[in-house]
Amino acid sequence: MSVTPLASVPATRPAPAFRGRIGQDARSGHYAVPRRYRLHLSPTCPDGLRIAVAHSLLGLDDVCPVTSLGVVPDCPDGGHSALRPLYEASVHRYTGAAVGPVLSDDWSGRIVSTHAPDITRDLSRHFGGGTTALYPRGAxxxxxxxxxxxxxxxxxxxxxxxxxxxxxxxxxxxxxxxxxxxxxxxxxxxxxxxxxxxxxxxxxxxxxxxxxxxxxxxxxxxxxxxxxxxxxxxxxxxxxxxxxxxxxxxxxxxxxxxxxxxxxxxxxxxxxxxxxxxxxxxxxxxxxx
Incomplete structure (x- = not known):
């Protein structure tokens, strides 16, 4: 299997509602500070499971705490009622589904990202620091x-x-x-x-x-x-x-x-x-x- 030609294959996951990124300094809006951010996820969701596995591999229990969501979303639109306050604090008069997974900012009480690939990359790059490099240089x-x-x-x-x-x-x-x-x-x-x-x-x-x-x-x-x-x-x-x-x-x-x-x-x-x-x-x- 050659991975190089696959770069031309278009991405297929739907566009996420939030795409904030954790950066290195204050100019990014979300700079890397341990225990500032929180994950809200359910491992029964594929993206939630991806983030949960990465979080454990990186050993981030103390750096980025996890709030567990219900196994099955409890809202008719497929969202989680527990996430509704975060969504409403992040977008004025938000009317969409409050879906997980979510990376939130405990300082502001708002959502940073709902995009699983970005979340795992940012956790690895800014808080990993151990022997597990989930996104090694050049890969x-x-x-x-x-x-x-x-x-x-x-x-x-x-x-x-x-x-x-x-x-x-x-x-x-x-x-x-x-x-x-x-x-x-x-x-x-x-x-x-x-x-x-x-x-x-x-x-x-x-x-x-x-x-x-x-x-x-x-x-x-x-x-x-x-x-x-x-x-x-x-x-x-x-x-x-x-x-x-x-x-x-x-x-x-x-x-x-x-x-x-x-x-x-x-x-x-x-x-x-x-x-x-x-x-x-x-x-x-x-x-x-």
């Missing part, structure tokens, strides 16, 4: 390419392959794209423990969460034959299993919560693939919970 383009690959080649492809009401040709094309992406990752992982460096990086966090979603959410809308083909990538799923055994990864995996969140939001039809679990996540994470 940014590779990590961004992996993020785009996960979003388009796995998340969106799996979503399209499991969407009811679309033609078989479109579903087959989406499944082919998904399998092509998984095959490229399988070949890339030959002889590798991690994705792009000799230690865990942000690319591993993003891919691992994407694989969790593929097995715990997307497969429920695929047929059994498709799920068996997805599972037929032993190096890739062994990689996911190894990371699940790491406390920073598996320690945040709430399988029951993910299922509850999925069922509360999903209006799709369950397919035969629902009965074909790829990994026994509970067993692999039992020792880290």
């Amino acid at each position: 940014e383009s590779e990590i961004e390419a992996v993020e785009r690959l996960c979003a388009r080649g796995i998340e969106q492809a799996a979503q399209r392959a499991g969407t009811a009401g679309v033609g078989p040709g479109e579903r087959d094309a989406a499944l082919a794209e998904l399998l092509e992406t998984l095959g490229a990752l399988e070949r890339w992982l030959v002889g590798r423990e991690f994705l792009i460096r000799e230690q865990v990086t942000g690319a591993d966090v993003d891919l691992w969460v994407t694989l969790v979603q593929l097995d715990t959410v997307h497969r429920h809308h695929l047929d059994a034959a498709a799920v068996h083909r997805i599972a037929d990538h032993p190096l890739l799923w062994a990689y996911a299993r190894r990371l699940a055994a790491h406390p920073a990864f598996g320690g945040h995996l709430d399988l029951d919560g993910i299922a509850r969140r999925h069922h509360s939001r999903c209006r799709g039809l369950e397919a035969a693939g629902s009965a074909v679990q790829i990994l026994d996540w509970a067993t692999h994470t039992a020792q880290v919970h």
